[in-house]
Amino acid sequence: MLVIRRDLVDAMVAHARRDHPDEACGQIAGPEGSDRPERFVPMLNAERSPTFYRFDATEQLKVHREMERNDEVPVVVYHSHTATEPYPSRTDISYAQEPDAHYVLIGTADPDEHELRSYRIVDGVVTEEPVQVVESYMFAHTGVDDTPDGS
Amino acid sequence: MAITVSIPTILRTHTGGQKSVEAAGTTLAQVIDDLEANHGGLKSRLVKEGTLHRFVNVYVNDEDVRFSGGLDAAVKDGDNVTILPAVAGG
Numbered sequence A: 001m002l003v004i005r006r007d008l009v010d011a012m013v014a015h016a017r018r019d020h021p022d023e024a025c026g027q028i029a030g031p032e033g034s035d036r037p038e039r040f041v042p043m044l045n046a047e048r049s050p051t052f053y054r055f056d057a058t059e060q061l062k063v064h065r066e067m068e069r070n071d072e073v074p075v076v077v078y079h080s081h082t083a084t085e086p087y088p089s090r091t092d093i094s095y096a097q098e099p100d101a102h103y104v105l106i107g108t109a110d111p112d113e114h115e116l117r118s119y120r121i122v123d124g125v126v127t128e129e130p131v132q133v134v135e136s137y138m139f140a141h142t143g144v145d146d147t148p149d150g151s
Numbered sequence B: 001m002a003i004t005v006s007i008p009t010i011l012r013t014h015t016g017g018q019k020s021v022e023a024a025g026t027t028l029a030q031v032i033d034d035l036e037a038n039h040g041g042l043k044s045r046l047v048k049e050g051t052l053h054r055f056v057n058v059y060v061n062d063e064d065v066r067f068s069g070g071l072d073a074a075v076k077d078g079d080n081v082t083i084l085p086a087v088a089g090g
Helices: A006-019 A057-069 A090-095 B009-015 B028-038 B042-046
Strands: A002-005 A025-031 A039-043 A072-081 A102-107 A115-122 A125-129 A131-134 B003-006 B020-023 B056-060 B080-085
Touching (some): A002 A006, A006 A025, A006 A072, A006 A102, A006 A131, B009 B042, B020 B028, B028 B042, B042 B056
Antiparallel strands (some): A115 A125
16 A cells, blocks of 8 residues: 655646646655655656656656655656556556566546546566555554654 | 776566676776676576566666667676666556
8 A cells, every 4th residue: 555645646646737748757765765755856857758757867867866865765656647547557567677666657637637546566476566645654554664744 | 997887676576685886998888788697597688589678677877778789789897877667557
């Protein structure tokens, strides 16, 4: 299950709407080993395409170095599907290389209502998981090192 | 002195869990051959049909090697080679 703060969900949806009809992509970093998404990191879609996305390689290295310095990992990797269902495509599955990440897809085909779904993708196998949206992690049990927000 | 290669999570099964390992060579291709000699299985995850696999990004220091010669990119002692999984899809 993905437990995620509402403001982070809102930020992903806003990014997806802003870049529509191109696909938007990004990640949410969290403390290593916590499974708790905390720091919203929208990424450039180097492809600027309605059917494909790729993190800009130079930006990806810069963000990777920041995350290493902060002992963070990509807890969530997200992108939008702007014309199709928010289900991982064959290309999404072939590129999925973070077995510990929650792969979040945001469907923006409907201009009024988005769809947000989360998946694990391990060795080419896709498993959808429930998403629990919380106001704060203070009372949500998200891992062994539960800590209040901001600490 | 050697070249430090940082290994992404997905490939650490080949390095006994180590986040970074040392290697030698004067081009990226030589570094990858040296990695393969010590950590079997890595090369096929990085190279396909004589070019870098589209599933990985490789950097020498801060330079994406796709813009600096690919497998022929020059590497020297003290350099850092960083391997990251490409994050992409449709």
